Amino acid sequence: MRRTLLLLSTAFTITCAARTLTSRAAEATAAAAVDFHRDVLPILARACFDCHGPDAQESALRLDMQKAVLAGGELFGAAIVPGSAEESPLVRFISGEGELEMPPTGAKLTAAEVETIRRWVDAGAHWPGPADEPVTAPLTSNHWSLQPLVPTSPPNDGDPWIATPVDAFIMAKLREKGLTPSPAADRRTLIRRLYFDMLGLPPTPEQVAAFSADERPDAYANIVEQVLASPRYGERWAQHWLDVVRFAESSGFETNGPRPNAWPYRDYVIAAFNDDKPYDQFIVEQLAGDASGESAATGFLVAGAWDQVKSPDVGLTLMQRQDELADMTNTTATAFLGMTVGCARCHNHKFDPILQKDFYALQAVFAGVNHGERPWIKPDREQANDGLRPAVSSLENEERFDPIEATAVRFTVAATNNGSEPCLDELEAWTPAGGDDNSSRNVALAEHGGQPSSSGNYADTSKHRLANLNDGKYGNDWSWIAETHGHGWAQVDFAAPQVIDRVVWGRDRLGGYADRLPVDYRIEALQRDGSWREVANSKTRRPYNNQGAMVYAGTFSQPAEPTRRLFRGDPLSPKEPVAPDALSALGTLGLSLDAPEQERRLALARWIASPQNPLTSRVMVNRIWQHHFGVGLIDTPSDFGANGTPPTHAELLEWLSQEFINRGWSIKELHRLILLSNTYQQSNQSREQCAAVDAGSRLLWRYPPRRLESEAIRDTVLQLTGSLDLTMGGPGWSAFAANENYVRVYEPKMEFGPPEWRRMIYMHRVRMRPDAIFGAFDSPDGGQVCPKRGTSITAIQALNLFNSRFTIDQAERLATRLRAEAGDDAAAQVQRAFQLAFTRDADELELAASQQLIASHGLPAFCRSILNANELLFIP
Template sequence: MIRWLVAIFSLFAIAAGAASAEPVDFVRDVRPILQKHCYECHAGDVRKSGLRFDIRSEAMKGGEIYGASIVAGKPEESPLWSFVADEEADLAMPPEGDRLTAADIGTLRRWIEEGAVWPDGVDTVKLEDPRDHWSFRQIESPPVPSVKQTAWPKNEIDHFILAKLEQLQLAPSAPATRTEWLRRVTFDLIGLPPTPQEVEAFHNDQADGAYERVVERLLASPRYGERWAQHWLDVVRYADTHGFEVNTERPNAWPYRDYVIEAINQDLPYDQFIRQQLAGDTMNANAATGFLVTASVLLPGQIGKDEPSKRLARQDSLDEIVTNIGTTFLGLTVHCARCHNHKFDPISQREYYQMQAFVSGVEYEDREIARPQGDMQADQLHRWTERAREVALELARHAPLADSTSPRAMINSYENVDRFAPVRTTQIRFHVKSTNSLEPCIDELEVFNADGQNVALAQLGGKVSASGERRSPKRHDLRFVNNGVYGNSSSWMSSEVGGGWVSVEFPQPEWIEFVAWGRDRQGKFTDRLAVDYVIEALGENGQWIRVADSTNRRPFDISKNSHTPIEVDSLSEEEQAEVRRLLEEKETLAKKLSRLEEKQLVFAGKFRRPDEIHVLSRGNPEMPKEQVSPGVPEVLGVTALAQDASEASRRIALADWIVSKSNPLTARVMVNRIWQGHFGMGLVETANDFGHNGVPPTHPELLDWLSAEFMQSGWSLKRMHRFIVLSAAYRQGGDYNADAAALDADDLLLWRFPPQRQMGEVIRDSILAINGNLNLEMGGPGFSLFDKRGGLTGYAPIETFGEEGLRRMIYSHRVRRERDAIFGAFDCPDYGQSTSRRRESTTSIQALNLFNSRFVLDQSGVLAERLRAEHPEPAAQINAVYGLVLLREPSPQELTEATAFVNEHGLQTLCRVLFNSNEFLFIR
């Protein structure tokens, strides 16, 4: 009370003393006070709480915490005056140093009472309009510049590049050699090295269009989608764990990765690519919505049970979605406006929460999708099925004959093989005498001839008949017994309890060697299994001849229904190794087929009624302010929906706005990412930030010309790739030019092709490809790089890989915050943050990993074995390894030194040395 009385009397005294004074002048009386006491924290680049007092418009607007700082005529409602007048206010100002005198406080009060007159033209600095920024301007295709060296350009790109060079009196570099260009473009487009055969074929193709033919071949390769999906997944923070401290496994994230690969391979127009990732559930592309939830998240059981903790976790999850949308599609740090207006770009806090409202019905959960998804998984199903048949045939040839005295495997529900001496017949009958329970059931009866062909198939003319009547036309019909489909849902079942027979008649006589059959080769059912049976062939005189039966099999033990088709120990050592390899492959294939045939889950957007979204003071969910409806930043256009708009309509509207040709960012951002993928750096260095805090483009006219072309050509990524890699700028050599470097040390103007180190994944894949043991199987769950697939800590790296682990590295199981033990040293991201461009560090760990790791040791040994098998002479082996790894012959000096080196240290060590060489690791 005393403090307030003193303050009131002081104010009355100040007011009385000033009653006859002349009006307060801003320049003479007010600005000196602000300069002395406020500018240190609230002027220029220092804007604490987003508040500045050196510019009229900003001072009147206020900061992040309160509204207007100055309310004309109302000192008590003006934070500028109230915070300096009250020494015990929560935000008493200035917080440190000399406080304002009573006279200064009185001057500020009088100035506000008199209307807070701040004349035009007196500000010491001029504030630029943040909306007048190059990236916010509409895309207009500029004219193609003319150049002096008219013979150099191969397309419009070259005119823009050369025009800049000529301005500085620079010239482009000489063209790369054919081998250099082929190596460069092959790595760029598919992430693998060309083979020596491809190099030779390109050198031999001297006809017009040779370069174009190479590019078309690479763009048509399935490897292209794998290569460019890696760039995309870096940006969107894709991983197979949830992140944060718990970092639990996200086992169903991979369908989104497969979707990206397939979409890129199909050259899905980029505008459709965006639409599907935001609203794929409305377009029969459910896996695409995995984009919305690629970032880290805390699951419900991993947060506090109190309501404030839940609200905070929900806010964090929504922020991750807005972050992904802003950085990936728009190249803007929209998320920086979560707690206050953006400090650099014209994005208000309100607009940030309007963006949240578009996705406020999205949850991070698994959802069911149809199987298979897309051409890639359909192709997988076909390839795996065919390979499973091939493996079964190979295994069957190791089974003992029906009359053999050697022990045979027990009958099991999964699969059984009965092999016998070849017999010529037109019909086979499988007669069941007893089962382990109920009526007998067979999912597929396969009869193989000497050529390994299943002649029982209906599509080859096999006709079936059986005892009794069919059980169910939808599941156990007779026609299912030879339709080529495994599993209980496509099987024949007898109507006779414990018995019955089924036969297959062929269109012409066949030499038959073995019969394969099973109760349920998906492994789900073990009942209704034939345990006593006879297999018969129809003789020429019309009599049935027994060719195999169950008597020389071990008795069926239902408690040990294990799959042991062959008694491996009874085979020779050579056969044992082969059979064990086949059995392992068969088990792997069975698991893969089972996954494809089951209902598939994908960790993608799951949608519900949208939350109410409020502006949050300081981003705090416990301090809500006004409710907002979906809307976009005003600087980029106008798209707004009602607060009661449906969930799906919100995401569709957001996608429509992002891909609108009036949106100046979407095309620019993607064209820049494509350019960066080829030249190592984009025309805009900060690929995720096209705002004021980003780096301006080196060639703004070229960026806009390409962006306009991108949209007009139907948003085709492949067309952009063709255009870039067939340009003269891309075809340049990479030789250093000291004079050019003196003017442009970073090669921003592209006076040569900038050398780039390969990504870690490309190095690993290339080593495997050169060895000839790269597994090119596409899609499906990732293979493990560590001994665990999620959890807090303690990830031990796997050092030796089977065939599954020799797939391309994009198919590895990605653990957040855990880089691959070997190739992670080559600047692989940790998947926690968006990686728009991988930096290229040089560390001793990289060299040590490439020389001493178990993986490189093993693969060097594989390559050495291949060389010795293909080339008996040491000189030929050395020539061959140079050709495989470096795509050239060794020089005479290299051959001499390498020969001495191999004699002393071995061929495997030379392979290690070449894998560690800069010539292998860099694109030039």
């Protein structure tokens, strides 16, 4: 008995001492009131939620929901008793004073953390927000890429080599490592580098000669402007982007069916680069181009593989849909943000501040997107100043006029684009902007008292009802259709006279349909005196010429149900609903669970394209740098997270990223900053002392030479032989023989002619089946995103380039060209071949060896050797 009392007394003394220490620690930690979200939630999330959170509830105890905390678990009542930490089991467990010690494994709570929980409970355990909704700990990160851009000034110590801010950053790093830059490249090397890099084609001998003879100080800058203005530039740089977004023109999987109408997205990207479309606009259009008339741009969303053969098993079918949405979600995040959100599909990201909830919040943005074709609404490009408005669009049309007081509006159709019954998904009448918030109001809306009427309604009463005319809902399923072919009228009477100054209407604002579109119409306003006054008509618009072409750019519909977080990614184990949103560590879109489908994509696009987003400009700047120098300032171009590599030149990346934004997100301006630097214009010659310190030339003490990609190799061969067809745009050519099997078997063509002599970017790209000849040069197969191509050296590359039917044919054509341009003299033929291929003369040894080869094996054999030369295949 005495022993027991002694033990109890000792335990009591130790406990009191521990409490004293805990109290002192708490006093030193904070004197302010405890805030649940700031102070308590992060502790619970770290130490408790793995066993008592949304996915697991040991002993039936859940601690991420107030209602569940107060209900308690199997072994006791409420986990906390608001106002009394002493009576709260949770406090006893985390402090080691109860019959259980929590958490059972891992890091225990510190004395300060225990005291924080104790003070919170004693103060009443205030838990803001709904009692029956789970809470998520706010994410914070000190990882460099998630921080705001840092204002940076170029270092400049007055070194004469520094010609641009880029050079200043490069020189600072070279000095730090005891290195020096290389001399400038000679003009022949520089123009070849520029042409291959920017256009994917070599300069002609005449272009090299003119540049070499141009002694003006701005000669090189003029050549830079010429390549930026060339239509070949867009073709070259669009290919880099198509790699990033896994573009191909077949569906993959076992059937691998073709997508004959996927090519408009490829042409959109080419035009975007050639037009120097601001990158922020480029982002928005690819995610929500249907909202701005760039319907082909959303080919980005569905550019990936798609399993067309659905399973009869409900679980597998649900998983197929999850895979489709995951592809859209992952590609968006890696392409624009450089973040691997796919790691959070089954659990919170192990390395980056990305919750599993974040993954499904992003996925919810795309919940209404499906693979498929829809009408191609071609944008109304700038035309002559004819004084006319753009042609009508099936998406949305705005009719502005001088303010007029009216009691109703009437839309009268005289003709539709296909002769069918007219269709309107909404007819809106708006008041002029004004008031403190400069707002406008749609007074035709049913909830504002608008009453619709018409010349006659569609017979199908299940949808296309008259009530759809002004219900505020967009899309074909919420549209009104007239009962008469080609003509009819619809009207909305207002609840009271209103001053209006514009009418907005569309056939299908979700972009699913473009038929039944009114193309000949007039709009009238009913005045107080009972007379109708015409306020707008189609005669002020350009003619409608769209022929109803289709584009593989996805279809859109309002999701029938909210997106749910899935336990371990299992579609048969849904958890709580998740609203469409951005990465919580970086902000929020503020959308509701049932936000309109298009609004979701627009909100995400604008969040990504915001100058305040710390990732967007950094990621694109790094991609551009990568394709100029072979490797980015960060060599993990689609992973800017903890598993990615740090930048070699952090300050330079910050400066370029801010300049990119400051210069209107202009990619061509970014090119100029890099191309005009002495860093870019250096010789590529190796130096033993520098290579010993930086063998990979990452610090850019020289220009790093690299091999051309497959497309540039093939295009260069065709240009040298005089075969290259520079026709731009439209459906592509195929490298495979035609077949119509249900399961496509893509057999390579054995014969090639003019239809196959366009640039390789216009090749119909088959998923999982690269071109049989040039696919060996590390071109991606479209099965997944490819932010950086590999550079392998294999025997099959040499065999394909030397022995393929394509090369043999092109060698014959080059021989024909040499005979036509140099006559029958072998020495002249050799010199012309060297000028065409290498833009230089052959030296004495090369000339002698080449003449001997021609004499022994003929001119075509010599031409084959030219087309296989390393000097032709590398950017110098």
